[in-house]
Amino acid sequence: MIFGVDVASMILGGVAAGMVLFIVSVGLSVTMGLMGFVNLAHGAFAMLGGYVIVLSMNYWGVPFLPALAFGFVVTAAVSVVFERTLYARLYRAAELEQVLFTIGLVFMTIASVTLLIGPENQQLRLPAMLQGQVNLGFTQYRTYSVFLIATGIIIVLGLWLGFERTRIGAQIRATVDNRRMAESLGINVNRLFTLTFAFGSGMAALGGGLGAEFLGLDPQYALKYLVYFLIVVAVGGLGRVTGVFYAALLIGVLDFVLKKYIPKGGTLFIYGLTILLLLWRPQGLFAGKST
């Protein structure tokens, strides 16, 4: 049974990482699906949020949960400013311009953070209640991982309900499926995008803060994990909450398991798998479903 417990705890670790991937990537998926905007700067917003959360805890002694909320709000507010003044000019532009613009933003973010805060890694100090191990009945497991999984489940349920049951959610779904139709139905697509962009960036900030414990937090963060976020979105499908959720879990668990068993070839395998998945279903593995 030792083996069974081992596998279970490994999968739990992967699921916890997958939850963070999901929280960061879901905003990217929705905004890309909604406006067709290739936003390579999404990781920069996650990093910004991570810094706000970790620094406010370390310097001002803000408790963990209020710091998360603070990071969400600050990042969402900053993203609205960017969206209205800069992003909005490029909605009709070609992908290439969007790629250049957002890479430019990433470079500027990395450089500014290095200049203002420094190139070193920022430590997230977990509150005492989230440290240590917790007894799950069949095994002892890290409290923080369990907390991440619980948080992830609450968020995916909340988003799913929001998508299925609220007016805004219905408008987003309609616009992802057929933008022109949605516009002709009187949906204010620009306002919708500002809202989802802010919310998506806020979520990315949460993910940046929650994941800082094991992903680290330094100025290179914005570029380092970008490929992972993009893979999750590409595999999960654009504008799909549940698709991104499954994709994030899949990638998170695979990454964790593969790194344990084939520490060398794990990443190689994930890239290869992504290529095969995208060739098999260019719209994403989980794009068939409506949300």
Add this chain to the structure above:
Amino acid sequence: MTACLLETNALGRSFGALAAVSGVEFRLDAGARHALIGPNGAGKTTFINLLSGVLQPTLGRVVLKGRDITGIPEARRVKLGIARTFQINRLFRGLTVLENVYIAVSERVGAAADMFRPAGARGDVIREAMHLLAMLKLEDDAGRRVSELPYGRQRLVEIAVALGLKPEVLLLDEPAAGVPSAESHIILDAVGRLSKDIGVLIIEHDMDVVFRFAERITVMVGGRIFAEGTPKEIAADPEIRAVYLGQHSHV
């Protein structure tokens, strides 16, 4: 009886539960001047898309000169002699008018895969492209970018590109759509002067044009062929007047 050029048997196309085109039996004769009319949403453009291979039918066959071409993709149908224009311009907007037509002609004569000779050295292709432009009175715009031209002139380029393919079957999807009536006669004159070797199928809303141009008219309603006949027969049919012509008289 003239030779049958293009025909369809029980041709149908559904989008989900919606049958955009169904059970269409249609024939286009060699050298025909054939108009396809019908109210908006009748399936006319879908039908043209099925003939040109932009869409695959869910049912039925498309036959060109006795050969079943149903499964053949768009680009290869062009080689077999079917060319079309689009209801909304699909041009190479950043390129000059001459380049637009050059691309079409060079694809037809098989020059386009050549990567070691300058495009300018293909005098035959340039000459043919310029003659087409002269025929459509576009030669003075030859060096201008398509995006700089007024919309009416762009519609002419749309036709020039299709003619550069020397088709036997030419499908014109509302060639004068969106053009002010003062300019539309230039386009329709050009269509009227097309060589008699080409079988032309035109979708058009202007009934004056249809009755002046067409020798045969097919009326499509709700994805099906509602009636077909000479302009006289169509004009005399009270049912058609009620269903279609009457509906449009106020436009």
Add this chain to the structure above:
Amino acid sequence: MIAPALNPALHPAALAFAGRHQPRVWEPIVWILALVFYFAFPNHLGFGTELLITILFALSLDLVLGYAGIVTLGHAAFFGVGAYTVGMLAYHGFWNEPISSLMLAAIVAALVGLGSGLVLLRTQGLTLLMLSLCTMALLEEAANLGHEYTGGFDGLASLPIPKLLGLFEFNPLYPRTQYVYVLTVLFISFLFIRTVVYSPFGQSLTGIRENTLRMHAVGSPVRARLVTCYTISAAIAGIAGGLWAQANAYVNLTTLGLDRAAMVLIVLILGGCGRMYGAFVGAVAYMVLAHFLAKLYPTAWQLGLGFLLVVIALFARNGILGIGEALLRRFRAKRMPR
């Protein structure tokens, strides 16, 4: 008979088109400047060699991005394949004659381009972007893991590169041979690319860039054209990578990373894509700035580079050459009498 004056084939637009591939008066200046550099800056030939290689790499990208309109984030994959081909063959003692090694680099990169192009170019938009990124990441990871053959993270150093044609030594301290060698390869490659760009094939690539759907409707085998273009471009990028390995006598992971892919994209866009000489202008502007700023203030350089990208994307989509063209047009319009 049509009178010559009325013959549309003699219309000025037709004549201009027929002669558009003829060399412009100013074109030799570029190459003269490259030669002048050799004599004027004997102490900066290492920098000059790097610059020329960057130009060649950007030219290869111009073919796919500027002419065929394929947006790729993974072009460094082919640069890296070329570099590792030269590096691994030389390091493991199989083959190191410079010119034939370079040809092998081109062939291997072309094969990788053909293989990946056949699958990648079935897709478009975001999927294509992602696939090109993943392919490059895959190769990078493979190079990282194949430690035995590729040297892993450290790469392969001190490659034994013999004398060019048995006469000219590749001296890492005084890279005169490297400079002239790279300049020659660049010139030959440029002539080839120029021929392709002005050919009917090149014209059909611009058609695909401007309107893929219409290209299908004029009977063009679009996919085959794109794959051909992608393969040619990969071969040229492979040559650039091979040159890099020979000139530096080492290879490492930086040859096929996202940094290099982003750099070449920036160089090309900065100069202006779809213009051939954009690669030259962009490489000079970028490399000179990088040379002076990046070493002194690396962080400020990154900040400035980011700012530059944002400005280009928002205001100057055709790069430096595009700005020049616009100014020239305005100047001419002013001089012309109404």
